[in-house]
Amino acid sequence: MHLDEFDFNLPQELIAQDPLEDRAGSRLLVLDKETGEVEHRMFRDILSFLHPGDCLVINDTKVIPARLMGNKVGTEAGIEVLLLKRRENDVWETLVKPGKKARVGAEISFGGGLLTGKVIGVEEEGNRLIQFSYEGIFEEILDQLGQMPLPPYITHELKDKNRYQTVYAKHEGSAAAPTAGLHFTTELLEQIERAGVLIAHVTLHVGLGTFRPVKVDNILEHHMHSEFYRIEPEEADKINAAKAGGGKVIAVGTTSCRTLESAADESGLLKSGSGWTDIFIYPGYRFKILDALITNFHLPKSTLIMLVSALAGRENVLHAYEEAVQEKYRFFSFGDAMLVV
Incomplete structure (x- = not known):
C-alpha cells in the first residue's frame, strides 16, 4: 500500500489557526461508511446520530505544557525541549531543537x-x-515555565490554553490534545447522557506518533511509537454492556479508537487494564469493537487518515475530504469534525 494513495490537495487557508469561540459551533461532515454518502450538519446535531443504549467513548487525557524554552549552560544557546514520555527518576524522553547542541552531557537551564x-x-x-x-x-514548575505544545501547522499564539484541552481532560500526560474531543461542551455531554447514551472514559497519553510524518513509500514499513493507555474496569463494563445490548460503540477521536482496538480481544470483548500500544490501523484492518468514529480532518499522508480509511474505505474518505475542501471546512486540530457511521 503506497503512501501517495492517502494524499489530497489542501489549500493552506483551510488550516484552522484558532479555535472557535463556541466549541460545539463547528461543522460536522457525516460519512456513511457503507454507501459513501455525505451529509453536512453542525456539531450539535451529533445527538441525532446517537441512540439509547449506544456508548460514546472519550479519551480523558490532559495535555501538559510540554514545550520548554531553555539555554545551554556554558554557551547560552537557545534550546527548545518537547517532553514526550515520562520515564523513571525524573527522566523524560524528549524532542530537542537544535539536536546538535544537545549531546550527551549537555546541561540546559530553564x-x-x-x-x-x-x-x-x-x-x-x-x-x-x-x-x-x-x-x-x-x-x-512545568505549569509556570512550559507552553502548550501546539502542532507546527498552527502559527497563531493560543490566547487561552484551556482551548487546547477537552472539557473532560483529567489525567495529565499528553504531548498533544485528542482534538476530536475539543468540540464537546459540558452541556452537550449532559444532553447525550439524558438521551440514554452511556459515556465511557479511557485514557491514552498522546505521544510522539502525533508529530511523526510517514517517511516510507510502503506504509506497511511504518512503525508507530508506543503510547500509554489505561481502561478502568467499570468503564470496560459500560462498553461491553452496550455492545452486548446491541448498542453502537462510538469512539471520540483516533486515540480512543486505538485504545479500544488495542484492549479488545478477537471476540470483541474489551479488557480493562493498562499498557503500551503501538497499534497501526490502516485499510484491511478488521475492527474488533468500534462501530462509529467522531474525528477531525487530518493531514495528507498521515497515519490518522489511514485509520479513518480503514473504517470507511479509502475512496469514500478521500471523496469526503474533497467535498470538505470544496465546502471550505476548517482542517486539523482546531478545525471542523467528521462522523463516520
Whole structure:
C-alpha cells in the first residue's frame, strides 16, 4: 500500500489557526461508511446520530505544557525541549531543537535555573533522554515555565490554553490534545447522557506518533511509537454492556479508537487494564469493537487518515475530504469534525 494513495490537495487557508469561540459551533461532515454518502450538519446535531443504549467513548487525557524554552549552560544557546514520555527518576524522553547542541552531557537551564536538565542518552530516533533537577513539585514548575505544545501547522499564539484541552481532560500526560474531543461542551455531554447514551472514559497519553510524518513509500514499513493507555474496569463494563445490548460503540477521536482496538480481544470483548500500544490501523484492518468514529480532518499522508480509511474505505474518505475542501471546512486540530457511521 503506497503512501501517495492517502494524499489530497489542501489549500493552506483551510488550516484552522484558532479555535472557535463556541466549541460545539463547528461543522460536522457525516460519512456513511457503507454507501459513501455525505451529509453536512453542525456539531450539535451529533445527538441525532446517537441512540439509547449506544456508548460514546472519550479519551480523558490532559495535555501538559510540554514545550520548554531553555539555554545551554556554558554557551547560552537557545534550546527548545518537547517532553514526550515520562520515564523513571525524573527522566523524560524528549524532542530537542537544535539536536546538535544537545549531546550527551549537555546541561540546559530553564527559567533562570528554576529547572535544569542534563542529556543522559540518545534514543535510536534521535530523541534525547533528559534528567531534570528542581526544587518543589515538577508539575507546578512545568505549569509556570512550559507552553502548550501546539502542532507546527498552527502559527497563531493560543490566547487561552484551556482551548487546547477537552472539557473532560483529567489525567495529565499528553504531548498533544485528542482534538476530536475539543468540540464537546459540558452541556452537550449532559444532553447525550439524558438521551440514554452511556459515556465511557479511557485514557491514552498522546505521544510522539502525533508529530511523526510517514517517511516510507510502503506504509506497511511504518512503525508507530508506543503510547500509554489505561481502561478502568467499570468503564470496560459500560462498553461491553452496550455492545452486548446491541448498542453502537462510538469512539471520540483516533486515540480512543486505538485504545479500544488495542484492549479488545478477537471476540470483541474489551479488557480493562493498562499498557503500551503501538497499534497501526490502516485499510484491511478488521475492527474488533468500534462501530462509529467522531474525528477531525487530518493531514495528507498521515497515519490518522489511514485509520479513518480503514473504517470507511479509502475512496469514500478521500471523496469526503474533497467535498470538505470544496465546502471550505476548517482542517486539523482546531478545525471542523467528521462522523463516520
